[in-house]
Amino acid sequence: MTNFPRAAVIGNPISHSLSPKLHNYWLQRYGISGQYEALDVSKDMLEATIRALPAQGFIGANVTIPHKVSVMKLAHHVTDRATLIGAANTLIFKNDGRVFADNTDGYGFMANMRQGAPGWDPKSGPAAIFGAGGAARAIIVALADVGVPEIRLANRTRLKAEALKAEFGARIRVFDWVQAGSMLDGATTVINTTSLGMKGAQEFKVSLAELSPDAVVTDIVYNPLRTQFLEAAAAKGCQTVDGLGMLLHQGVPGFERWFGTRPEVDEDTRRAVLS
Ligand code: NAP
Numbered sequence: 001m002t003n004f005p006r007a008a009v010i011g012n013p014i015s016h017s018l019s020p021k022l023h024n025y026w027l028q029r030y031g032i033s034g035q036y037e038a039l040d041v042s043k044d045m046l047e048a049t050i051r052a053l054p055a056q057g058f059i060g061a062n063v064t065i066p067h068k069v070s071v072m073k074l075a076h077h078v079t080d081r082a083t084l085i086g087a088a089n090t091l092i093f094k095n096d097g098r099v100f101a102d103n104t105d106g107y108g109f110m111a112n113m114r115q116g117a118p119g120w121d122p123k124s125g126p127a128a129i130f131g132a133g134g135a136a137r138a139i140i141v142a143l144a145d146v147g148v149p150e151i152r153l154a155n156r157t158r159l160k161a162e163a164l165k166a167e168f169g170a171r172i173r174v175f176d177w178v179q180a181g182s183m184l185d186g187a188t189t190v191i192n193t194t195s196l197g198m199k200g201a202q203e204f205k206v207s208l209a210e211l212s213p214d215a216v217v218t219d220i221v222y223n224p225l226r227t228q229f230l231e232a233a234a235a236k237g238c239q240t241v242d243g244l245g246m247l248l249h250q251g252v253p254g255f256e257r258w259f260g261t262r263p264e265v266d267e268d269t270r271r272a273v274l275s
Contacts, residue, residue: 004033006057007258010049010071011064014040018273019062022251025272026263034259043070050074054093060258061091062251068134075101085138090254105135106142108250109220113189115249115265116241117216125188126150130180130206132160135220136193140168143189152187154180156194181207184215190233192219197227204229213237220246225274244270 009019015038023036039061041049046067051074053061063071068087072078075088076098082088088101113120127148129136132155140151151168154175155161165172175183184190190211196204198221206229211217217233222243230240248265256262263269 004035004057005059005258006035006037007060007062007254008037008039008053008058009062009064010039010041010046010067012040012042012066014038014064017064018247019064019251021273021275022248022269023255025269026251026255026261027259029268030259030261030263032259032261041067043067046070047074050091050099051097054095054097058093060093060254062254063089063091072101075099077101079103081106081141084141085134087134087137089250090257092254092257102253103138104250104253105138105246106145107253108246108248109139110142110146111249111252111265112243112245113216113218113241116218116245117239120189120216120239122146122148122189126152126183126186127189127191128152128154128183128187129191129193130154130204131193131195132157132164133193133195137164139191139193139220140164140172144168144171148189152183154183181210184208184212185210186212188212188215190215190217190238192221192227192229195221197221197229199223208232208236211236211238215239216241218246219243222247244273248273 009017020038027034077100079102082103085103090102090104092100151172153161154177156177161174215238217238218241219227219230220243225242234240
């Protein structure tokens with residue numbers, strides 16, 4: 001066993017994860033002796049791994065695809081927001097072996113928007129969300145929490161958007177995917193949560209005819225950093241926020257709980273993670 005605290009990101013596959021760069025940069029920046037590792041863990045090894053980690057000096061972990069939902073069952077305590085979202089991305093291991101699970105994706109989203117678009121007010125008008133996957137769930141919970149008046153939702157598989165409406169209530173209006181551009185009319189916050197536009201995936205193409213230049217637009221895809229969707233919104237005069245900050249900010253609460261220092265997300269952090 002090591003004599004310094006360890007944390008990790010658990011996923012499968014995991015080699016693409018930027019979390020080790022992020023947390024090891026923060027450890028170095030704040031002079032904390034600790035280590036953050038990437039652990040490639042298959043579904044059938046998840047429980048055994050989680051149970052074994054505390055005895056090996058691990059004080060916590062991030063969890064990513066495909067374990068964000070299944071890890072909930074392995075935790076002894078799950079925060080309300082993780083329960084609402086139905087997934088966890090941050091684990092804290094207690095000395096007695098108990099596992100606490102939280103979800104910080106919604107926090108990361110909000111912190112990124114506030115930092116990237118100072119003056120952004122989610123309450124100022126409807127939010128239009130493309131996509132109804134795991135990330136959309138976290139963002140819906142966060143937006144509902146801060147009192148966004150209406151959430152417009154369009155997803156390729158409409159049933160999934162309808163299911164979110166059934167779960168999260170009347171504030172959600174579902175739009176048809178083929179007419180998704182129509183939900184931009186009057187929207188003040190616009191978010192792509194689909195994986196479209198990601199390197200290697202199809203481009204995200206939607207009509208921006210109804211997009212107001214006053215809207216703040218974000219794409220949670222961060223590879224590439226400037227997606228075509230963001231560029232098109234910027235060309236219409238909108239303030240745009242890239243998705244890297246969401247990833248960086250979602251790491252803040254975990255790092256603080258594990259290592260006792262609240263880390264900064266700033267240009268140096270972005271540079272370190274992108275290097
Ligand atoms: P997910 O649960 O698998 O959801 C994927 C979403 O993309 C669904 O709405 C899906 O629609 C849609 N989609 C996929 N292929 C599509 C296509 N060809 N046409 C139309 N829609 C399509 O994934 P997730 O966890 O929500 O993540 C979504 C994206 O966000 C990923 O690119 C991920 O890397 C990124 N992300 C970024 C952050 C960050 O910190 N910046 C955090 C989380 C996720 P269907 O329901 O119809 O399949």
